Amino acid sequence: MWQQYGDIYRCYFGPFLTVVVNDVPGIKALLADERTSDRPDLFLFRATDNNKGLGLSNGHVWRTQRRFALSTLRDLGMGKTFLQDTILDQVTEVLKIFSDTNGKPFNPKILFGQSLANVICSVTFGQRFEHNDKHFLRLMELFAENNILAGFNRPLQIFPILRLIPFSKFRRDYLALMRNINELHEFIGVLIKKHGIKETSDGVRDYVTAFLQTQELEKNNPNSTFDDEQLVISVRTLFGAGTDTTAGTLCWCLLYMIEHPEVQRKVQEEIDQLLGNSQLVTMEHKVNLPYTEATIMEVQRNSPAVPATGRGVTDDIIHDGYLIPKGSHIAVNMYGVHHDARYFPQPETFRPERFIDEKGRIFRPDAFMPFASGKRMCLGESLARMELFLFFSNILKHFDVRAAPDCHISPNDVIFGQVNVPGRFELAITPRRL
Template sequence: MIEVLNHLKSFFQNNFWEDLCRYCPTNLRIGLVCGVCIGIWWLMRKPHGIPPGPRFTLPIVGDLLFLEKESQPVMLRNMRDKYGDIFSIYMGSSLFIVLNGYDVIKEALVKYGHIFSDKPHMFMYDLISDKKGIVFTSGQLWKEQRKFALETLREFGFGKTILEDKVHEEIGYYIEVVDTHNGRPFDMCRLTQAAASNIISSLVYGNRFDYDNLVFKEYLNGVDEMFEDLGSTAVLNFLPVLRFMPGDLFKYKRTLKNLWGVENTIIKPSIQEHLENYDENNTNDYISSYIKEMKRVQKEGQTSYINEDNLVKSIGDLFVAGTETTSTAILWTILYLLHHPNIQDRCYKEIQDVVGSGRLPSMKDKTSMPYNEAVLLEVLRKANVVTIGTPHSLNQDTVFRGYNIPKHAIILPNLDSVLADNKIWGDADVFRPERFLDNDGKVTKPDEFIPFSLGRRICLGESLAKMELFLFMTTMIQRFEFKPVDPDNLPKLEGVIGITNSPCKYEVRAVPR
């Protein structure tokens, strides 16, 4: 590229324009100028009738050079103020349509969900998913995988109190590790991720892993690095040619390495083990149930996407849906308790009044502990773990609220525009759990409370995440008092945007009560 620029510089410095004017007829010069202008217009033109957005869209890079150097939520809030509830952005050659506000998002994802529920083709997403599994697929393939996942997990107690045994078992191991620190400062991040991951493991594989298991630790490290690299690899969705640059600036090679490691460390060996020891009368985990369905459709000669390749990718999707949001929400909750010790004290008092110290809190206690539930709801709102819902696409060109939305456009439902909207919450920037309590002290949730998004693509792990968050936090508050390492220097309430909006790394003291 530098060599090309040097040639151009030399070309123009050698009296190019002087020679052009001397030897080129006027009409030809005018034609060349018009041709260049038309070429630039052709490359920068936008489809007719799309939502407003930045005026000057450049070839190749799109609007990237004109976007504000702010955090993602702040940038999108400013753009909403400028362009309205529906606006467009070009990332490279990809057209993104950002939906803002509860009414707009609900209309698109619920009322017109039959149009807005496909998944877009983006380079890194297609690479990671291989266009298989649950999260990044569309059409009949997606319907089959999601339907099987929901029915199977529901059968195992997904969203029901029968699942409590698995959650309580994991909480027991989790508390043991926290207790060993005896009130000394430590980082709970990896431990919390491991605990949440183990609950999914028990559902998918039929067993949990010791926290010190080297294979499990390698697996978690690979997943963690893939999450961390999402910000860098996202650029390749718009400019995939950059993956050929020397080195690994955009983490492409590391992502491929970790993807291979994640699938080959635990997922594929576990599937192989289940195949070798398959017993159709003993299908008590997700993999064995999937194998049973595979054998059924093969025996009946049905055309189906229930196959081993989709099983591999579906397992990865389940771990993302059931691990990252839950562990991140737990870490945000503890962080907010450090900033609001009075709220922590009130949670503890309610737990003592309802449960005491002799047994673990259970889901049947939830209705009797409205303040604890309100705190968790406020964490999900204020921390906004998923600031933007997963990308959607359309299955046809459509007109939505007066705008032409082409089929190839990528739809981004901006959940932050709802959860942080002062018009809805009044004081959205304030952490105030009481907003979820009515005059009688009972929990109330406005329709605008959508931390898990809306429509057909609503988070697959929502019910499990809510159960885990309630059981983990009420048990932890029952057993420990969370204190800052330095009361005069509290960890910042700032997020790091990756696959989720995660709190910055921090240490905490969990003092046994």
């Protein structure tokens, strides 16, 4: 539709007037506008989050909770080297499990999800789980199911009445999603109750403690947004956003390395020239590994975990001569931008060099927006970038990645859920001789 109608056009998804934006200046301007800071008012958003949490809330609730989250996560070291040791502990465990496969085919997505969830656990609860803990495994199952079920239920965003048709697929999928959400909330609620308020000699040690302290301070404020339901949904948001997207991107990274072995070799050669055999790659090495970082960016450009984002319009907007009326929706086509030859020449070619300037340094064009843009851009961008770099670089430092025998994989094989992840694939890992 973009190729036919241009950078901005309108269409209807069911009863909802939707304005689709496909150009970088338009996206940047509209996402920075206060009148587009809300999420669209859609049935499933209300059913699952009830204007709570960090991802789908609006108005005063969203502003208050986002401000609190940004401040708390910053205090807890989000994106700083403070969290590096926690991430590297998980990297080391992943490397050991990879080594134990002895070259046998396996799918790494669950392992990545567990490792990244443990990083989020350290931020939210100040603790981590063992990978074989049955409660932790169930939590991972619920999040994986939630991603798929959310995709199945997308028709209900347009026609909610479909969920009422007896014995239909729509009703079955809706009831399964709500059971999943309820179990997730019960599970998280139990963890919070067991946790309570815990501090160290240095002060607050995790997100839950910070929230509970603020809740106690505001207990006599009738307008407080710090209630139990808000905390449960916020923790669910942090887990979901901080696990599925990054785990999916790491899978994409390995898949593209299989598809492009020449890029895999270049990444390994760059790392080998900088580090000794026994060293782990750390954030201190990142500035000297531009091709490695550029490769991750090229994966995100080609296969963004979240290819589009939506906003609700709270007042009339005149944009580029067009009226975007109050109550309509805006759809930002980030996938389209990432594959637009105006911004990325030869967009279908996998070429990490496009993110390296003539001086050999990383170049981040405005059109590159895997974490969205504007007032609602991803809270955990800095953490996700750190995780992607440390996991990807250390895996390629220690292993060669190839497709499992008789396993035909392709970047075009996608599972569409809340986030887009590769279709089921298996790879084989071979230790490198360093």
